[in-house]
Amino acid sequence: MRLEDITVALRPRQPWESVDLGCAMVRRDYGSIIGLWACTVVPLWIVVCVVLRSSPEWIPLVVWWLKPLYDRVPLFFLSRAAFGVRPGFIETWKEWPRLWLSNCLPALLWRRLSFIRSFALPAQMLEGLRGSAVNRRIKTLAMDGGGSGVSLSYAFSKIELVVWIGLMLGTYGMLPESAQPDWDGLMSAFDVENAVPAGFLWWGAACHMVVVSLIEPFYVGAGFALYLNCRTRIEGWDVELAFRRMAARLTSAATALVIAVLTLFGLQPSAFAAEGKDPDKVVKEVLERPEFEIHKIQTKEWVPEFKTPDNIDSPPHLSAFGAIGELLFWVLIIGLVVWLVIYLVNNSHLFTSRGASKTAVKAPKxxxxxxxxxxxxxxxxxxxxxxxxxxxxxxxxxxxxxxxxxxxxxxxxxxxxxxxxxxxxxxxxxxxxxxxxxxxxxxxxxxxxxxxxxxxxxxxxxxxxxxxxxxxxxxxxxxx
Structure with missing residues (x-):
């Protein structure tokens, strides 16, 4: 992909401007993204449902945990659509194994609970880095856009939860009576096993899958736009793109001829050449201008300095306070132990099983x-x-x-x-x-x-x- 082919207007944006840009990119091709989602993600969900058919209460958790795999399909489409190429079903299907197997274990294990998941995913999938190089790259990008990535994950998690609850409440009346929970038994005796039928659990899992399908592409698109904005700010993509387009306009034949003529005239001796300044001095003056200032990011790490007892000169009266404090500490510990023993003796009936307690209250008549x-x-x-x-x-x-x-x-x-x-x-x-x-x-x-x-x-x-x-x-x- 060439930077000149990008269809997104590159410029430094505010974080939530970038989020809006990502959502707009998803809306533009939402139908194609959902179609690819249905062909690649839904079959995996069917396998999950078959494996967990005897325990449907675990399906939403497994579907949520496998999200890093789903996100790669929308990112694959958006990363190419940003350069004017929209992959179809055949191309996506061919790339499907590579998309899901690349960095699969890290994404599902130690990186699963990352709060910048959608922001860091392009660095993992599009830059071709592995191992510690990925960690260093993500750390570098997070210095500029990590806070926005955390806020994005928090906001979309709350949106997903609210929409899931709303969908369940809105469709609850359509459930047959046999699939509706026994709320009285559930609230009064906490009898979840008998009060919640399997039909209700399957319905909740289905609602969760629908909500994930509707919202997750927007989460991926917003993270991808934050990634583009971060690289634009750090690497100056907008400036580089402007120079490339300017160079392309200046390569015409007429421009080349004018440059050649000016070059010939420039080769003639000049009366002002003798009055020219020292080149080293000119270069030094130019480099001292504000636009050539080099910006560096410095990080400081505070390391506590522990003094040894030999270096500490404490007044004599502080030793007395230390002894009093130690005495109060042990009095507090002994008091807590005595209180715990008294409590266990007075409430021993709470820790006995079946009917073995002999200190039960008097039976009512x-x-x-x-x-x-x-x-x-x-x-x-x-x-x-x-x-x-x-x-x-x-x-x-x-x-x-x-x-x-x-x-x-x-x-x-x-x-x-x-x-x-x-x-x-x-x-x-x-x-x-x-x-x-x-x-x-x-x-x-x-x-x-x-x-x-x-x-x-x-x-x-x-x-x-x-x-x-x-x-x-x-x-x-x-x-x-």
Whole structure:
């Protein structure tokens, strides 16, 4: 590529002018870029989805982590379009393996979390540097445009997040009911595994891929424009291009003839030659002009100087302060240790599993107006509940199961339920107790009990049958 063929107006710009230029370059050929994106990036996403089909919650993370590979396709197109050459599908497909394999491991490992990723990508891909040469080149460019690259990455990350959330909120109503999460269960018991269906996770991953496809080319284009602006400022590309175009205009035959004539006349002896100045003095005067001033960037590194104890002359009273400070330090450490021991002793029930704690609070006898003592329950709770259900007393049947489960949980399992807790509070305590079978059963039972107690909606026969058949507690609750 020749610098004279560039189609971008090269001049030193402000950083956000360069960002706007990069976005304009992407808008000009957005259709072609998206077409190449679909042919090269989407197949990789299909492979990712197939590999992670059993764990769709990891797909957005993997798609995000592989972004450095996607960015190379828009950069390949923009770097050639800037010089008037727009690569097609065949040319891009031929370059595809080289684009993705070049510097692949560094881009996905130690350079993945770089905050100037789109700004540094042209230096890695277009200048043909390797190893430490790439690091030195990026460091040199970052001295002029690194701050703008960081701001660009921050801004586009926030834009991508907002658009992703907005797209999910805007299309949430289109999801079937089976794919919508159980927000009540998710918020009250943090039961992510059961409350978030796989359909919701696949939908979130698809929305993320759409957002990345729409926004990522603009991020790459803005970083490429920052790179061009940085090289223009450092290397004077605009001045070099102006001189090259001027030289091209001065190579015509007429200009050459005029130069030849002037040269012949210049060879004649001049009366003023004797009065000429010393050439060395003239050169020195010219080089001292402001336009020939050499600008250098100097960096200073501060290195602390540590004095040895022999070089320090401390007054005597400072030694006393040092001793007092050391004493206070050890008093503080001992106090923290004593406080930690007292805290662990008083809260030992928080660190015991299952029902082994013997210091649990006194089990309540009445919860939500219901008597849950062992004496108030029948010997065979399941049989009594089944008989009440058969007799049409649906509320009494669920009441027996609910009271029996609460009695067993507070007396046998030692779940820290107090007499002022509500149904939701009890469910949270049971979910936190750590027994999955009992927690799952109690969650279903609580839902059925709340419906019949407050909405007079009895459970279905199938649901009641499961509650009776899957009863996980011993009879009557209490001690075994």
């Amino acid at each position: 009445v919860l939500m107006g219901m008597n849950i003592t062992r004496e108030s329950l029948p010997d065979d709770i399941v049989a009594a509940a089944r008989a009440a259900w058969a007799a049409g007393d649906f509320k009494e049947a669920l009441s027996l199961l609910y009271r029996g489960s609460l009695s067993w949980l507070v007396n046998r399992r030692r779940v820290p339920i107090i007499d002022s807790d509500t149904e939701e509070d009890c469910l949270v305590h049971v979910m936190q107790a750590g027994e999955k079978i009992e927690a799952d059963y109690f969650r279903l039972l609580t839902g059925a009990w709340v419906q019949v107690a407050y909405a007079s909606l009895p459970a279905s026969n199938d649901e009641m049958g499961r509650l009776l058949d899957q009863w996980p507690f011993i009879e009557k609750g209490g001690e075994a």
